[in-house]
Amino acid sequence: xxxxxxxxxxxxxxxxxxxxxxxxxxxxxxxxxxxxxxxxxxxxxxxxxxxxxxxxxxxxxxxxxxxxxxxxxxxxxxxxxxxxxxxxxxxxxxxxxxxxxxxxxxxxxxxxxxxxxxxxxxxxxxxxxxxxxxxxxxxxxxxxxxxxxxxxxxxxxxxxxxxxxxxxxxxxxxxxxxxxxxxxxxxxxxxxxxxxxxxxxxxxxxxxxxxxxxxxxxxxxxxxxxxxxxxxxxxxxxxxxxxxxxxxxxxxxxxxxxxxxxxxxxxxxxxxxxxxxxxxxxxxxxxxxxxxxxxxxxxxxxxxxxxxxxxxxxxxxxxxxxxxxxxxxxxxxxxxxxxxxxxxxxxxxxxxxxxxxxxxxxxxxxxxxxxxxxx
Amino acid sequence: xxxxxxxxxxxxxxxxxxxxxxxxxxxxxxxxxxxxxxxxxxxxxxxxxxxxxxxxxxxxxxxxxxxxxxxxxxxxxxxxxxxxxxxxxxxxxxxxxxxxxxxxxxxxxxxxxxxxxxxxxxxxxxxxxxxxxxxxxxxxxxxxxxxxxxxxxxxxxxxxxxxxxxxxxxxxxxxxxxxxxxxxxxxxxxxxxxxxxxxxxxxxxxxxxxxxxxxxxxxxxxxxxxxxxxxxxxxxxxxxxxxxxxxxxxxxxxxxxxxxxxxxxxxxxxxxxxxxxxxxxxxxxxxxxxxxxxxxxxxxxxxxxxxxxxxxxxxxxxxxxxxxxxxxxxxxxxxxxxxxxxxxxxxxxxxxxxxxxxxxxxxxxxxxxxxxxxx
Numbered sequence: 001x002x003x004x005x006x007x008x009x010x011x012x013x014x015x016x017x018x019x020x021x022x023x024x025x026x027x028x029x030x031x032x033x034x035x036x037x038x039x040x041x042x043x044x045x046x047x048x049x050x051x052x053x054x055x056x057x058x059x060x061x062x063x064x065x066x067x068x069x070x071x072x073x074x075x076x077x078x079x080x081x082x083x084x085x086x087x088x089x090x091x092x093x094x095x096x097x098x099x100x101x102x103x104x105x106x107x108x109x110x111x112x113x114x115x116x117x118x119x120x121x122x123x124x125x126x127x128x129x130x131x132x133x134x135x136x137x138x139x140x141x142x143x144x145x146x147x148x149x150x151x152x153x154x155x156x157x158x159x160x161x162x163x164x165x166x167x168x169x170x171x172x173x174x175x176x177x178x179x180x181x182x183x184x185x186x187x188x189x190x191x192x193x194x195x196x197x198x199x200x201x202x203x204x205x206x207x208x209x210x211x212x213x214x215x216x217x218x219x220x221x222x223x224x225x226x227x228x229x230x231x232x233x234x235x236x237x238x239x240x241x242x243x244x245x246x247x248x249x250x251x252x253x254x255x256x257x258x259x260x261x262x263x264x265x266x267x268x269x270x271x272x273x274x275x276x277x278x279x280x281x282x283x284x285x286x287x288x289x290x291x292x293x294x295x296x297x298x299x300x301x302x303x304x305x306x307x308x309x310x311x312x313x314x315x316x317x318x319x320x321x322x323x324x325x326x327x328x329x330x331x332x333x334x335x336x337x338x339x340x341x342x343x344x345x346x347x348x349x350x351x352x353x354x355x356x357x358x359x360x361x362x363x364x365x366x367x368x369x370x371x372x373x374x375x
Numbered sequence: 376x377x378x379x380x381x382x383x384x385x386x387x388x389x390x391x392x393x394x395x396x397x398x399x400x401x402x403x404x405x406x407x408x409x410x411x412x413x414x415x416x417x418x419x420x421x422x423x424x425x426x427x428x429x430x431x432x433x434x435x436x437x438x439x440x441x442x443x444x445x446x447x448x449x450x451x452x453x454x455x456x457x458x459x460x461x462x463x464x465x466x467x468x469x470x471x472x473x474x475x476x477x478x479x480x481x482x483x484x485x486x487x488x489x490x491x492x493x494x495x496x497x498x499x500x501x502x503x504x505x506x507x508x509x510x511x512x513x514x515x516x517x518x519x520x521x522x523x524x525x526x527x528x529x530x531x532x533x534x535x536x537x538x539x540x541x542x543x544x545x546x547x548x549x550x551x552x553x554x555x556x557x558x559x560x561x562x563x564x565x566x567x568x569x570x571x572x573x574x575x576x577x578x579x580x581x582x583x584x585x586x587x588x589x590x591x592x593x594x595x596x597x598x599x600x601x602x603x604x605x606x607x608x609x610x611x612x613x614x615x616x617x618x619x620x621x622x623x624x625x626x627x628x629x630x631x632x633x634x635x636x637x638x639x640x641x642x643x644x645x646x647x648x649x650x651x652x653x654x655x656x657x658x659x660x661x662x663x664x665x666x667x668x669x670x671x672x673x674x675x676x677x678x679x680x681x682x683x684x685x686x687x688x689x690x691x692x693x694x695x696x697x698x699x700x701x702x703x704x705x706x707x708x709x710x711x712x713x714x715x716x717x718x719x720x721x722x723x724x725x726x727x728x729x730x731x732x733x734x735x736x737x738x739x740x741x742x743x744x745x746x747x748x749x750x
Contacts, residue, residue, distance in 0.1 A: 122600065
């Protein structure tokens, strides 16, 4: 499998750190006003803390400068369709040559049905019948694995293509994370952003394959599932009251300290060791690495550990300008830095987070790649 | 790949057709009472129609006798964990031999995070580390494709196993569909039920493979996405008001007539023709067929078309006793009729529905299979 092109789209609406802090402050005032109205006590210092942040705090502890928010009427499918159509346009591949869509997202446009992958088939203009009116085969699947979604989705495409089941697959990494923000908790409010990406995966002869099946590595620790969780809205606890909504119980929560405690040592040490060992690679073979951009300061910790163990490569990021776009972070960093993706360079893409989960892939760029970002 | 075992679990709580009609009647009265309170008109005859049903009507037009509903504190992960632990117990495979979980569901336990596949790793007691404390590789992915979810998930397992990436994968098909019912519309209220299934997929030498990559066939028609849809609760329209909840806008809706109009001719004719042709099979080679059990009367239409075209096999169903359990229907029918799964029999599993989507697979049973149902 080769990657022929990567397209990214981010909504125009820029949200600065200053604006995030103002929004949290407004929420704090609202809570105090409501408490007064209900005859309850005002928030105490400790309770107020989760509403307090600033541009300086966010830049220092997270490393993000700004992020983009989609419009109210712009869903995950719209972010993805914009990126996917851009991909087709720039790579010149006709929609009729696409054999399927692997749609990676943690914020599906619809609960239950319809799947975003089916919707995208329509948005790409791929017909459901052949010329003779027989049903046209088309592979759709929606995949999700929290922050590791994109690498897990890419692997599904790799399995389809490397077994000859498909020639061209569009892998989506798209999330409208703004729809998941709990404005009464700075943990995710300070980091999340929206973006859509589309990656063209195409068949090549085995000797030109960028990947190998041993280049994919996966890890999970389900006992830490509650570290990053949306308490309500799933089948475990459906949204059932107005309080669920006003108190953001159907929005994401995170124990940030525990995420760091668990993931930094893993990804910084035995995780990357296991991934490299499985593939038979060494740290010094890596020319480029991209980490899931959850928190640039935490990633810096991980990279420092790598450097101590011989990593000499270059790190690509979205420069802290888009926040944590979950399923979009890794392809977004590539779309923004296409000039760094030269033939001959070896790369590592490492995603990790909710689940807890981790998914990584190693590869070598063997063909020129078309990148484009409408941001 | 072979299938070593299939386990199914359904909650104890039996819901008869009579009870469904009573629940819909109660809802109709509630709406009229609310309308009176608000000074609005009572429901007219046409509006009342969607609340009216009976045991006779459901048996005649849908073919279901009863279904099971999970308890409030029983989520999709609980249905799946029960089935998966039963699977391990009956097949005798140690948890430590499982390389991964492909979790097929349209009702994930949590929105966004954590993924059910990670949670199941923990519920199975699979460790996240090896004996030497290095991180243990484990493959997790949550897959979704509306009513075609289970076949799409099975395919992911097939790709992992047939490429040597994994030896033993547990494929889950589990749904708590009762959490998606709109009690102001009989369309889905009369059909949906809850169940969890777990299927053990294991590596075998190529000559013993039950499947072939050409045995999988997929189709999609995203332009019909709105035929089966949950209007609110996804990233396109988050739940935002109490009315969204009381008026069930975050629950499933279906244009049943259009589903039939689109799917019966497709699955009954060119769909199965395309699936057979791709695999190089003929209709008369099929010993057993299982259709996604959305509606037994509609399925009868499809099967009649098949019989006219030479199908002479046996149909397995869940006998209308469990309703439409979405991702669980096909493995549930097998778990209930394990005595029919003799070595040498060739089968077709055909799923279709929301998206619109269809996914089918052909295979031959080449090893004894252990089935168990706790229902």
